[in-house]
Every structure is written in C-alpha cells, then in structure tokens.
Amino acid sequence: MADWVLAAAGIGVAVWQLTPTLAAMDDLGARLASLRWGWLGMGVACATASLVAYGELQRLLLVAGGNRLRPATVQAVNFVANAFAQTVPSAGATAGAAYTVAALRRRGVDTGLSLWATTVAGALSASVLLAAAPYALAFDGLLDWWSATGLACVVTLLLGAAAWLVDRPASLAWVSRRTVSVVRRLPIVRHRGWAVAGPQAVGRIFARIARLRPRAREYAGFAAVAALSWMLDLWSLACCGLAVAGSVPWPAVVVGYLAVQASIGLQLTPNGAGPAETALLAALTTGGLAAPAAAIAVLLYRGASWLLPTAAGWVTFLAVAHHDR
Known part of the structure; x- marks a missing residue:
C-alpha cells in the first residue's frame, strides 16, 4: 500500500509542476x-x-548462449516486461526482470541462460549510460572535457572490474550459496524446490552461467546495441521538443534526459513519475526553452516513451495470455 501511495504522490507532483504552466496558457x-x-x-x-x-x-544475448528464439517472441516478452517495470512502484525493474526470466523459461530457455541474458542486458545498458554520462555533462559545460574523459575512464574501469569479479567461477559459487541462505528466510519462496534443494541446485544454474563466455567482439556488439537504444530514446525527447518549438537547447535536452533516467533509476515511483517531469521541465526552461513549450514537450515525451509503450505492453500481455489458454 505504501508503494502505491508513493506512486500517487509522484504523479501528483508531476501534475502540480505542469498544471500551472499549462493553465497559464491562453x-x-x-x-x-x-x-x-x-x-x-x-x-x-x-x-x-x-x-x-x-x-x-x-x-542477441540468448543467441550467444545457444538459444534462437524468434525475434517476435523475444519482443513480445520485452514489451510485457517493460509494462511491468514501468507500472509497478518501487520494485518495477525487479518485477520486469522476474517476468522476463519466467516467460523465457516457459518458451524453452534454461534458467541459467534466461537469468544471464536478463541480467547482462540490464547491467550492460546501465553501464553504457553511466560511461557516457560524464561526456553529456561536459557537453552542457558542467565538466571540462578532460575531467569528463577521466571520469568516464574511472567508471569504465570500475564496471569492468565488477564484471570480471562476477564472471569468476569462485565468485559465482559464493553468490549461489548466499542466494540460498537468503531465500530460505523469505516466506514466499523458501518452500520452492530449488530453495529446498540447497546450494547444489542453485550451483548448477550458476555453473551454466559460468560457461557463458561471449568473445570481446560480441560484447562490443552488445554495447553498440545498448548505445543505440539510448540514442533513439534521447532523439525521441529532442523530436518532442522540436514538435513544439523551432529549435531545442541541445545541452539542456541532454542533461534533462540524464535527470529523467536518474529519476527512473531511483524507482521511487513508476517510471520516475513526478521527479522525472520536474527535472526535465527545469532543465528545458533553464536551457532557454519557453515554459509553455517546455511543458508540452515534457508531456509529449513522457507519453511517447512511457505511457504508449506501457499500454502496448499490457495489450501484448492480454493477447499472450489469451493465446496461451
């Protein structure tokens, strides 16, 4: 209940921030x-x-693990998982990932590969954004380019070290033991078969994950697709601004976009509702876009990137549920 109250409060903040600007327009x-x-x-x-x-x-991650699901099947799972992630308060990302793993397993993907593909996709996507963020701040003048390069290198090295550590078999074995010790204390899942079976069952899953070792060239391809996803979303925001104004303040668009993603990442409200709109509106108006145009651009972008895909995901969910009966 507290999560839904927080979600309602976030949406209320968004309405509170945008309504006065829109109401003032004759x-x-x-x-x-x-x-x-x-x-x-x-x-x-x-x-x-x-x-x-x-x-x-x-x-592509599933293909690297030896499973070739049809693209349409993977996209259906992806759209539904996104709907879960963008609707459930606080634990949206977890709900979306859990649905993805369960849906892939129902379609014949083994547990280890489904867990690996879901986790690596999320982690790699976040890593690409984190590595690019310092340059975005430099583009806005908040950092100089040398500092941005140094910070990006530090972030990349830390992410690489974390990936190397997690990829070690000994680390995976430790994770499997810790996972079982934790879930055995959770009332919802402690009676599940794999939890009762102990570390051996979980260990087999992590052993499967340990055998998944794509080459560096493949990881570069994965990172390129993740970067493409971010660039398309950023361009969507710019297009929404251009739909209401002849030009947009690009540095403000980039910083506002990062602020939206940070709000989403906090997972306090569904898709960062409230903080995301507030931060984006502030960035655009500070960057020189007129308040009325900025408010409309915020509404258009949030509709295009949040509400429409989420609605499409729930429609897909209903269609898949009806087909599986």
Whole structure:
C-alpha cells in the first residue's frame, strides 16, 4: 500500500509542476493544433524503436548462449516486461526482470541462460549510460572535457572490474550459496524446490552461467546495441521538443534526459513519475526553452516513451495470455 501511495504522490507532483504552466496558457488549444506532427511522429517512432533495440539486445544475448528464439517472441516478452517495470512502484525493474526470466523459461530457455541474458542486458545498458554520462555533462559545460574523459575512464574501469569479479567461477559459487541462505528466510519462496534443494541446485544454474563466455567482439556488439537504444530514446525527447518549438537547447535536452533516467533509476515511483517531469521541465526552461513549450514537450515525451509503450505492453500481455489458454 505504501508503494502505491508513493506512486500517487509522484504523479501528483508531476501534475502540480505542469498544471500551472499549462493553465497559464491562453493559447493552449492553438499550440496543440500547431504541433509539428512529423516531428511528433518521429518521436513516438524513436521511443518505440528504443524499446525494440533493447529487446534485440536480449535476443542477441540468448543467441550467444545457444538459444534462437524468434525475434517476435523475444519482443513480445520485452514489451510485457517493460509494462511491468514501468507500472509497478518501487520494485518495477525487479518485477520486469522476474517476468522476463519466467516467460523465457516457459518458451524453452534454461534458467541459467534466461537469468544471464536478463541480467547482462540490464547491467550492460546501465553501464553504457553511466560511461557516457560524464561526456553529456561536459557537453552542457558542467565538466571540462578532460575531467569528463577521466571520469568516464574511472567508471569504465570500475564496471569492468565488477564484471570480471562476477564472471569468476569462485565468485559465482559464493553468490549461489548466499542466494540460498537468503531465500530460505523469505516466506514466499523458501518452500520452492530449488530453495529446498540447497546450494547444489542453485550451483548448477550458476555453473551454466559460468560457461557463458561471449568473445570481446560480441560484447562490443552488445554495447553498440545498448548505445543505440539510448540514442533513439534521447532523439525521441529532442523530436518532442522540436514538435513544439523551432529549435531545442541541445545541452539542456541532454542533461534533462540524464535527470529523467536518474529519476527512473531511483524507482521511487513508476517510471520516475513526478521527479522525472520536474527535472526535465527545469532543465528545458533553464536551457532557454519557453515554459509553455517546455511543458508540452515534457508531456509529449513522457507519453511517447512511457505511457504508449506501457499500454502496448499490457495489450501484448492480454493477447499472450489469451493465446496461451
């Protein structure tokens, strides 16, 4: 209940921030009628393509593990998982990942590979954004380029060290033991077969994961697809701004985009509702975009990148559930 109260509060903050600006417009109807529909259509298409690119990343990881599910099947799982992740308060990312693993298992993917592909996709996507963030801040003038390069190198080295450590068999064995010791204390899952079976059952799953060792060239390809997903989403935001204004302040767009992703990452509310809109509106207006145009751009982008894909995911979920009966 507390999570849903927090979610409602977040949405209330978004309404509180945007409503005064929209209400102050005498020409709101005229502004909406004069939207550049080509730019808006491109924004919606890019937001959808961004989600599709993330699904393709998961499919490529599955292929690297020896499983070749049909692209349409992987995308259906991806869209539904995104709907879970963007709707459930606080634990949305966990709910989305849990659905992905369960759905892949139902489609014949073994537990180890489904866990690995889901985890690596999320971790690699986040790592690409973290490594690029210092350059985005430099683009806005908040860091100089040398400092940004140094910070990006430090982030990359730390992420690489973490990946190397987790990839060691001894580390995976330790994780399997700790996983079992924790879940045996959780009332919901402690009676599940793999938890009762002990570290051996979990160890077999992690042993399967330990055998998944794509080459460096494959990881570079994975990272490129993850970067493409982020760039498409960023371009979606820019297109939504261009739909209401002749030009957009690019440094402010980039920083506002990072602020939205940080709000989403905190998982306090569904898709960062409240903090995300507040931060993006502040970034755009500070960057020089007129408040009315900025408010409409925020609404368009959040609709294109959050509400529409989430609705598509739930429709897909209902269609899949009906098909599986």
